[in-house]
Amino acid sequence: MTSRASERLDVDALVDDPRTRIIVCCGAGGVGKTTTAAALGLRAAERGRHTVVITVDPARRLAQSLGLASLDDTPRPVPLPEEATGSMHAMMLDMKRTFDEVVREHADPERARQILANPFYQTLSTSFSGTQEYMAMEKLGQLRQSGDWDLIVVDTPPSRSALDFLDAPKRLGRFLDGRLIRFLSAPAGTGAFRLLGAGFNLVASTIGRIVGAQFLNDLRAFVSAFETVFGGFQERAERTYRLLQAPGTAFVVVAVPETDAMREASYFIERLATDAMPLAGLVINRTHPLPEGPAARLDADRATSAAEFLEQAGSSLPAAALRLHADRVRVRERENRLREALVSAHGGVRVAEVAALPEDVYDLPGLRGIGESLAFADRGR
Amino acid sequence: MSEGEHRPQPPGGASTKARLHIVTGKGGTGKTTVAAALAQALASGGGRVLLVEVEGRQGLATLLGVPPLPYEEREMISAPGGGTVCVLAADAESALLEYLEMFYGMRRAGQALNRLGAVDFATTIAPGLRDVLLTGKATEAVRRRRGARRRASDAPSTEPFHYDAVVMDAPPTGRIAQFLNVNSEVAGLARAGPIRNHADRVMEVIRSGGTRVHFVSVLEEMPAQETRDGIAEISALGIRVGVVLVNMVRPPLLDEPGLVAAADGGPDLHALSAGLKEAGLDDPEELAAALAGEVRAHALRVRLERRVRIGLEDLGRPLLELPLLEGGVDRAALDLLARRLIDQGVRR
Numbered sequence: 001m002t003s004r005a006s007e008r009l010d011v012d013a014l015v016d017d018p019r020t021r022i023i024v025c026c027g028a029g030g031v032g033k034t035t036t037a038a039a040l041g042l043r044a045a046e047r048g049r050h051t052v053v054i055t056v057d058p059a060r061r062l063a064q065s066l067g068l069a070s071l072d073d074t075p076r077p078v079p080l081p082e083e084a085t086g087s088m089h090a091m092m093l094d095m096k097r098t099f100d101e102v103v104r105e106h107a108d109p110e111r112a113r114q115i116l117a118n119p120f121y122q123t124l125s126t127s128f129s130g131t132q133e134y135m136a137m138e139k140l141g142q143l144r145q146s147g148d149w150d151l152i153v154v155d156t157p158p159s160r161s162a163l164d165f166l167d168a169p170k171r172l173g174r175f176l177d178g179r180l181i182r183f184l185s186a187p188a189g190t191g192a193f194r195l196l197g198a199g200f201n202l203v204a205s206t207i208g209r210i211v212g213a214q215f216l217n218d219l220r221a222f223v224s225a226f227e228t229v230f231g232g233f234q235e236r237a238e239r240t241y242r243l244l245q246a247p248g249t250a251f252v253v254v255a256v257p258e259t260d261a262m263r264e265a266s267y268f269i270e271r272l273a274t275d276a277m278p279l280a281g282l283v284i285n286r287t288h289p290l291p292e293g294p295a296a297r298l299d300a301d302r303a304t305s306a307a308e309f310l311e312q313a314g315s316s317l318p319a320a321a322l323r324l325h326a327d328r329v330r331v332r333e334r335e336n337r338l339r340e341a342l343v344s345a346h347g348g349v350r351v352a353e354v355a356a357l358p359e360d361v362y363d364l365p366g367l368r369g370i371g372e373s374l375a376f377a378d379r380g381r
Numbered sequence: 382m383s384e385g386e387h388r389p390q391p392p393g394g395a396s397t398k399a400r401l402h403i404v405t406g407k408g409g410t411g412k413t414t415v416a417a418a419l420a421q422a423l424a425s426g427g428g429r430v431l432l433v434e435v436e437g438r439q440g441l442a443t444l445l446g447v448p449p450l451p452y453e454e455r456e457m458i459s460a461p462g463g464g465t466v467c468v469l470a471a472d473a474e475s476a477l478l479e480y481l482e483m484f485y486g487m488r489r490a491g492q493a494l495n496r497l498g499a500v501d502f503a504t505t506i507a508p509g510l511r512d513v514l515l516t517g518k519a520t521e522a523v524r525r526r527r528g529a530r531r532r533a534s535d536a537p538s539t540e541p542f543h544y545d546a547v548v549m550d551a552p553p554t555g556r557i558a559q560f561l562n563v564n565s566e567v568a569g570l571a572r573a574g575p576i577r578n579h580a581d582r583v584m585e586v587i588r589s590g591g592t593r594v595h596f597v598s599v600l601e602e603m604p605a606q607e608t609r610d611g612i613a614e615i616s617a618l619g620i621r622v623g624v625v626l627v628n629m630v631r632p633p634l635l636d637e638p639g640l641v642a643a644a645d646g647g648p649d650l651h652a653l654s655a656g657l658k659e660a661g662l663d664d665p666e667e668l669a670a671a672l673a674g675e676v677r678a679h680a681l682r683v684r685l686e687r688r689v690r691i692g693l694e695d696l697g698r699p700l701l702e703l704p705l706l707e708g709g710v711d712r713a714a715l716d717l718l719a720r721r722l723i724d725q726g727v728r729r
């Protein structure tokens with residue numbers, strides 16, 4: 001029942017190492033990526049690093065206590081206590097604004113205006129699946145390039161799957177570079193069009209019928225304006241991707257002790273290995289460690305039979321306490337099994353645990369508390 | 382699931398003439414599980430119900446413990462007292478191909494489109510198209526008459542419906558209003574033409590008196606807040622809200638005075654250690670101190686859950702409850718959940 005089998009993820013060693021330049025927090029939706037990213041950023045800053053945290057979708061109250069009043073895509077200083085030896089900035093990713101900036105930076109004003117006004121661009125930059133991941137990587141690239149930051153902590157978008165963070169940018173790049181978009185946006189009668197033959201006319205007209213001719217016109221205008229400015233989308237996505245393999249990058253995979261989230265974490269860890277991306281370790285968030293002392297030694301069966309005995313005797317408070325304890329022990333056993341299974345499947349991945357708190361985490365003291373449990377993880381049974 | 386009036390529990394009005402039941406809720410609250418239990422409850426006593434999932438997650442296959450399901454309506458669950466639930470894992474690509482074939486007889490062209498990646502393409506560049514195709518598939522099943530294999534409108538309307546009810550395991554609360562607001566979803570697409578007409582027909586079913594959107598919540602603040610927001614958004618679209626299904630309910634382990642005492646000062650340590658001693662446990666005093674912390678946390682949680690429940694009751698919709706089942710949900714557990722719904726008045 002103890003966690004001896006897994007080695008501890010030493011969070012302080014990770015954030016104190018000056019070679020650590022980027023920490024990426026990944027995981028399934030809702031497991032605590034944003035919380036973990038902010039807590040790591042804060043801990044690093046209070047221990048002397050000059051840190052920026054890119055958050056993607058902080059809960060409203062957390063954003064407020066980080067001084068992020070609105071989505072504005074600019075790092076804002078977070079006021080720290082005097083003892084802090086480093087500094088912390090935080091920003092909230094605004095994917096449209098990041099995208100717009102990229103366009104303005106690369107295109108001459110006239111072409112930038114055309115692109116920004118294009119209806120297809122507007123869909124692409126606000127509601128396309130994959131754009132948020134693509135822009136999170138863009139932003140990471142920009143901040144890294146600026147050289148202003150000693151440590152960048154990245155929170156990842158609330159995707160369905162943790163793998164989306166790695167896959168979505170390339171998928172979007174492939175899509176925008178794909179032969180179909182090229183074909184559809186080629187003016188009729190050009191070489192490419194003739195080469196592909198008459199079957200394609202049918203394809204084009206069917207798509208036109210479904211999505212509407214105006215839509216195809218917008219798409220065409222967008223692709224031609226965009227391409228002259230950027231060259232390939234895919235290449236750009238791959239460039240940022242390589243940043244994630246660079247020395248100095250560390251992935252922290254976040255999960256909660258439930259089957260689905262742990263499975264997701266497991267896939268992600270495998271994928272990091274395949275792509276030669278450095279894994280620092282796994283954070284299991286919202287666990288239920290048992291209190292130290294005699295309660296830790298009282299197992300579920302013994303507690304249940306004692307509860308049954310006391311119920312007969314009409315002693316309701318102690319009976320209820322023992323039933324609660326039995327439940328909690330079973331929960332803890334399940335958590336331990338899930339953790340051990342993952343650790344043994346992945347050759348001793350390093351683990352830190354954070355206990356479930358009775359309330360949401362939304363202010364600096366709360367984040368500091370999470371940082372402390374991360375650093376002193378592994379004490380619970 | 383009766384019309385508008387607010388009924389306190391038990392909501393006997395959970396029986397309904399509604400034929401399209403859309404189940405939403407915050408992710409992880411149990412949408413898929415509850416949708417399956419609801420389908421089974423609606424099918425009980427000889428009914429025929431279609432259970433559709435639309436998010437491409439194969440959640441129903443996972444729940445039923447079977448390999449990934451194809452795009453096909455399959456009889457997969459039998460309901461209490463006779464009755465069948467057919468299951469369909471719908472995806473936008475297959476729905477588009479089916480649509481092209483059904484409305485244009487474009488079978489070969491459809492296949493060519495698919496090979497070229499055009500179907501994926503069309504549904505990717507126009508996310509609204511994806512949603513229209515999925516809601517379209519569900520509403521087509523709602524309107525389908527017996528004996529009509531294909532287009533819903535082909536058969537004479539005197540035939541009975543093919544399905545008594547259709548239950549959709551829908552997108553989460555954050556996306557549900559957009560997903561169901563089909564007309565505005567296609568606003569950026571063709572201004573006239575087949576998809577627009579299709580969207581109009583879909584919208585008609587969704588706005589009709591035969592459709593209800595049900596919300597799954599658990600007794601925590603965020604899911605309850607999402608339920609509140611979701612109900613407001615859905616109502617604003619002129620779509621009818623059904624019931625609130627409170628899932629994973631745990632019974633309190635203490636009586637009322639015990640809860641109050643434990644939540645305030647902490648439980649009575651003397652009574653606790655005396656009991657532990659009586660049960661022959663080691664170290665009763667120290668153990669009592671440790672267990673007292675667990676009891677207090679439980680009492681605080683029960684108090685929070687009550688607050689959340691009151692907030693949900695104030696929404697003025699019937700509340701149905703489903704218990705937290707130990708060891709997760711398998712088919713037997715699903716049966717149990719369906720029976721619980723029937724006990725609370727869910728009928729066709």
Ligand SMILES: Nc1ncnc2c1ncn2[C@@H]1O[C@H](COP(=O)(O)OP(=O)(O)O)[C@@H](O)[C@H]1O
Pocket residue numbers: 027028029030031032033034035036057058059158285286354355356357358359360361362
């Ligand atoms: N250890 C914890 N105990 C209690 N609540 C937590 C804990 N970690 C995170 N939370 C809360 O859970 C919710 C989701 O966390 P968040 O970091 O936003 O997840 P994600 O970014 O993965 O979607 C937030 O309300 C947060 O305050």
Ligand SMILES: Nc1ncnc2c1ncn2[C@@H]1O[C@H](COP(=O)(O)OP(=O)(O)O)[C@@H](O)[C@H]1O
Pocket residue numbers: 406407408409410411412413414415440628629630703704705706707709710
């Ligand atoms: N009443 C219940 N008792 C116990 N476990 C449940 C219950 N309802 C759902 N679950 C479990 O909770 C998890 C999430 O449920 P699921 O139906 O997949 O939610 P959603 O579709 O909203 O994401 C699953 O593991 C499921 O087995």
Ligand SMILES: [Mg+2]
Pocket residue numbers: 033034035056057058155156157158
């Ligand atoms: Mg987040």
Ligand SMILES: [Mg+2]
Pocket residue numbers: 412413414440550
């Ligand atoms: Mg689901």
